[in-house]
Amino acid sequence: MKPVVSVFGSNSGIDDSVIALAEDLGRLVVDLGCRVCTGGLSGIMEAVSRGARSSEQWTGNEVIGIIPQDDPSLANEFVDVVIPTGLGLYRNIMVARAGDACIAVCGGSGTLSEIAFAWQFKKPIAAMSTTGGWSQELAGRCLDHRRDDHVVGLEDIAAAESWLRDTLDLNE
Numbered sequence: 001m002k003p004v005v006s007v008f009g010s011n012s013g014i015d016d017s018v019i020a021l022a023e024d025l026g027r028l029v030v031d032l033g034c035r036v037c038t039g040g041l042s043g044i045m046e047a048v049s050r051g052a053r054s055s056e057q058w059t060g061n062e063v064i065g066i067i068p069q070d071d072p073s074l075a076n077e078f079v080d081v082v083i084p085t086g087l088g089l090y091r092n093i094m095v096a097r098a099g100d101a102c103i104a105v106c107g108g109s110g111t112l113s114e115i116a117f118a119w120q121f122k123k124p125i126a127a128m129s130t131t132g133g134w135s136q137e138l139a140g141r142c143l144d145h146r147r148d149d150h151v152v153g154l155e156d157i158a159a160a161e162s163w164l165r166d167t168l169d170l171n172e
Contacts, residue, residue: 003100004036006103025051036048044106050076052078064098126153
């Protein structure tokens, strides 16, 4: 079974350089032989999905989108497997739970909730520390007493690759 990497991030107001980084992250996840899971909508979620599809390892079922609506047609066009929940923001729990590892990119309150849920589920969590939002704010921080570790700060795609390889025990 392929490991799943959940990626959390903003759906609007994102700098072009952060969109490019999110695309690179999506491609990296699939290049490493993993699946990617997002909230399936726009912004970072769409960029990660688009990047994942550009991987030479993409076969047509690596991009999972867990959307808040009932209508699967609302997912971004790059999602392979749409899970329409009808749960609204509560779907953030499912996105956090789905990942064997979780990475945040920029982010507002929705991303913050996904990071918090992943923390409570004891998932390994990293944040792209140069992308702003909650990712930059929480990179390197311990969220509370429940865990002894911290949200790992990743400065670039090379750091993300190294962290994913170590965290998911992926052979080179």
